Amino acid sequence: MMANAKGDRRERELVNKLDEEGFAVMRAPASGGATQRELPDVLAGNGDVFYAIEAKSSSGDPIYLSGEEVEALVYFSQNFGAKPKIGVRFDREDWYFFHPADVHQTDGGNYRVKKETALEEGNPMVALQTDDEDEGSEHEIGDVLNAVAEGILTVEEAEEMLK
Numbered sequence: 134m135m136a137n138a139k140g141d142r143r144e145r146e147l148v149n150k151l152d153e154e155g156f157a158v159m160r161a162p163a164s165g166g167a168t169q170r171e172l173p174d175v176l177a178g179n180g181d182v183f184y185a186i187e188a189k190s191s192s193g194d195p196i197y198l199s200g201e202e203v204e205a206l207v208y209f210s211q212n213f214g215a216k217p218k219i220g221v222r223f224d225r226e227d228w229y230f231f232h233p234a235d236v237h238q239t240d241g242g243n244y245r246v247k248k249e250t251a252l253e254e255g256n257p258m259v260a261l262q263t264d265d266e267d268e269g270s271e272h273e274i275g276d277v278l279n280a281v282a283e284g285i286l287t288v289e290e291a292e293e294m295l296k
Contacts, residue, residue: 198243226248234277
């Protein structure tokens with residue numbers, strides 16, 4: 134129960150920070166309520182870019198997401214017309230954001246973000262402001278194709294990323 138209270142607090146903090154950055158933000162209702170399908174934690178848009186964000190926080194241990202959570206995020210994002218982002222925050226650090234295709238997948242099909250990975254490779258919140266169409270250049274072709282094979286990305290999305 135305590136961990137959930139902390140997660141709620143972190144989610145509210147994320148909403149406030151996005152709001153300060155000029156995004157219109159909405160927290161999804163608590164999971165399992167309205168629908169059988171998992172909803173992202175936060176929806177945010179600023180008129181140029183729209184995000185569906187799965188938010189996770191940790192005191193320092195790696196953050197894990199289930200394959201189902203990530204699939205649901207990507208599925209929702211595609212249908213909603215938003216970009217999927219995984220937002221992670223470690224104690225005493227800022228929020229960092231990843232596209233699901235850029236998050237390490239474990240052999241068991243789950244996803245893991247280590248603190249040092251977040252700090253080195255994650256996008257800071259300010260990077261969410263603009264729709265960085267050049268971001269495809271940082272994606273390794275193998276990773277993108279793997280994401281398509283895993284059903285994380287559509288062929289169209291992969292094509293966009295690799296342009």
